[in-house]
Amino acid sequence: MKSYILKRLISLIPVIIIVAIITFFITNLMPGDPVRVILGNMATEEQVIQLEEQLGLDQPLIYRFIDWSGNIIRGDLGDSLYLNSSVRVAIISRLEPTFLIALMAQFMGGVLGLFFGILAAVNHRKILDQLSITVSLLGISVPSFWLSIILILIFSVWLRWFPVSGYEPLAEAGLSTFRYLILPSTALAFMQAGIIARITRSSILDTFKEDYIRTARSKGLYQRTIIIKHSLRNAMVPIITVIGHNFAILLGGTWIIETIFFIPGTGYLAINAIMRRDIPVIQGCIIFVALIYITVNLLVDISYAFFNPRIKYS
Structure with missing residues (x-):
């Protein structure tokens, strides 16, 4: 049983990596500029450039992905553009x-x-x-x-x-x-x-x-x-x-x-994030859903042996 669980956990790593890659690039290719949404239509070009630099959105997409991936590995989902809190705290609180x-x-x-x-x-x-x-x-x-x-x-x-x-x-x-x-x-x-x-x-x-x-x-x-x-x-x-x-x-x-x-709840948080183009929150919610789905399916697979003793894991 232990060896089976270990194998399953190892096999989940590439799945999580693929989900993270798809999540990052799709959310960053969404139509709409989060900086324009935050500042409004009356913002000057200087204000837009200043906020983009502050949020790190002026960097090339591949550099932002490398930074984001490193943060994900450390368990840091980033900070919300609107909620004045980290994405992890926002999700946990809901x-x-x-x-x-x-x-x-x-x-x-x-x-x-x-x-x-x-x-x-x-x-x-x-x-x-x-x-x-x-x-x-x-x-x-x-x-x-x-x-x-x-x-x-x-x-x-x-x-x-x-x-x-x-x-x-x-x-x-x-x-x-x-x-x-x-x-x-x-x-x-x-x-x-x-x-x-x-x-x-x-x-x-x-x-x-x-x-x-x-x-x-x-x-x-x-x-x-x-x-x-x-x-x-x-x-x-x-x-x-x-x-x-x-x-x-x-x-x-x-x-x-x-x-x-x-x-x-987390669903209401995600919908509001999509409407506001709060990309870090959208990414965090998708990663959260993926981890929940993977974890529950692993627990279900392990539970088979309880209901059917004929099932053996190796």
């Missing part, structure tokens, strides 16, 4: 809402997806199977941003159960914080539930064809015992893959949802 939204969405999506997936598999080719498939397809098809608007209209505007937007930190508001997160998490969970339900249904139906399931049934075991103890555990490898993949996407992909609900 991790809480993003992480809570992703965690809640994954939990709700996982529970609903497993429920509908198992229900569909147990009632294969029956009305409940067709109903579960319909619900899962609906979850996959409905855009999260559209569902967010519908949820705001119903539960915030009409019923007034939840706030329309905003966020209060967990340390200040306590459990009241989750009132701000229920609607955005639900909007994201709907799609997660649809994907997980489809994979769960297919995986469990595949296990029903195996000899050990037929043996369990011949022994007279209850259907619930067969599903939970035998079928579901052996079907968990593809399900865990999807759940881990989706969680990594959620942690890095709540950008639109956070913007709709005005939640100050």
